[in-house]
Amino acid sequence: MQDVFSRVLDAIDIETYLICESEDECKEIIYGILNKMGLKDVSIVFIEHNGPGARVRARGYIHKPGDTYGWLEINRRADGQ
């Protein structure tokens, strides 16, 4: 699984609509989803609750600027270094 994530340039965004009572509940649910996906460094980029639920864009960072980039490691391995 790590290898798959290592190809992500920087982050994975999850965009969806959640049926929920409030933005707070939406946050709880979306963090649960991100957690289930194994994403650790997570943020909510955008959230708006109206009526039946919330439109949400949540983000799990895989590589932040200055990290050791997995995709570079894979590239080096592919070159036999």
Added chain:
Amino acid sequence: MKKKVLLVPLDPVHDIGLKLIKKGLQEVGHSTILLPPDLSQEEIISKIIESQVDTVLISRTLGYGVAEVLGRFIDLADAAGLRDNVRFALGGMAITPKLAAELGFDAGFGPETTIEEAIAFVEGREYLPDQKRSLKVKRDITSKYDYKYKNNRIKKLLDEITDQILDWTADKTSPGVKRAHIREEIFKSKNDKDKAELKKQYAALCDSSVKNHYLKGDLHNKTRLLTFEEIRAFDEYINKLKKKMILKTIQKTEENPIVFIQYGTGCPFMDIAHIKLAEAWGADGVIHFDPSWGARTEGFYEGFLTHEEDGSVITTENLFKIKDCIDENVLWQVRAHRGVNTPETVVIAGNAGADLTKINIAYGSLGGGTDPARLTVDAVEAIKFAAKYKMPFDVVTNEELSGVPAYKAFAGMLIVTNLALRLGAKPILQPLFCYSPEVILGGQMADNYIDFNSAKIYGLREIINAPIWPGAPIGFLTHTEDRIQSSLTTALHAALASSLKVDAISISSSDEAFSGGPITGASRIDTLRATQEIFRFFGHAEITPTIKAREWADELVECIEDVLIKVADKGDFVQSLYDGLLGNKEEGAYPGRAGKNTIIKI
């Protein structure tokens, strides 16, 4: 009691929010002090002590490390003994009441905060939202039109063709027309025994698959009945949801068109879920899409049916359930335009409380798959029902998508429009805003999408004073699977529609070009938000087409007249459809076969 308020821009750049609040507070008599943006936290604390204010309003956009800065500020205020006598509120992008409370503030205000809300906090009273913010009223888009023709030559031709149609259909009926009348009787009947007898008569006029549904309980193989438990759970969910629904408004100005979305996920419950979120994000109307096989099958099934593919099955139960869930201030259209159940669809929609329907003989028989003769007979009756149930209907020109040139599609649309006026109905013109085969081959949109779409509106307005509702959806064939591109092209077409001052538009979701599965709720919100934003962007400003728009409009009107002359000369509207005068096989229009040879002589 008047208050003294200190306004503190902790944000290094943006203090416009505070300036607006300052103005609002002053207007109602409070005194205010706005600090410059470059003070240290300690200097701000000193200013609070010096000025002896009652309230401190801090503006700060949340970003990296900002929460720590704000937390420290509150600690300093605590240490200075200010918290007992001074109330602190925090406002700005990404600020929520919960976050502000966690940081120790007395209140938190996000970017949607109104001046009234801030004043209420300063005055220490509960904020009661202005009910007008959520007020949405159904608009009758036909009410301001007199349907007077501006082109009398075209009116004369249309009157001749209307006479042809009414003469030709006078001694004819069809199983579809008969079913529609039986359906009306079923609605009127209070007696179960009578109803059962009527249903027997009804079943005898249906295709074998539907007949077997009534006789043996068979269902279409891609449908299932929703269970009692599912229906009960859904009713509970909806009843709870209805109590907290607030309808948003997309329009910025009174000239922005009303906005319809189309639904038809296959499942009435998923449809309703989509309708509710579309209402919450500002849709003014919703349009029911049924499956294509439903339009080719004689007769309707019964019960709460869900369908595993696109298009939600029309049954009395499904439509009544959907109507029950739609907000009373949101318009509802049920399409009847293209199949062998056209008159009965209008009857069910009318009884269910639909506001609008959709009928077009030319499209339904040249692009929709129904035999021209059959649809002509059925549509005349359907139009009479639409008039009876006071449902205006749009006359859609989707045959353009098969390759029929706009002028021919418009000639067909105007024929049905004039027929509707003769029968006492209220038609709405529905030109397409699309990147059609005609313009792809002809190059009319090689430079821009504005001129040819504008020409359509200009041309129609040169002919008749009637409501115009471009569809369906606007920007058809300009969408890609990318949600940004898709939302943007919808919004830009909405801006053009608004600039042309049309009455309504139908918009797609940002999944318009995706064919791999059902549309998602999130994708519906994308285009509603994009449309709202473009209305905000343009306000009363307008898009200016080039000179080509007027030239093409004049050409369109001339070509429409030429087509109408040919149809009038032929003396037989139905034969004109078969003969391709309103769209031929080379152009991609094929007379439909559903319902062929089913006309009954009276």
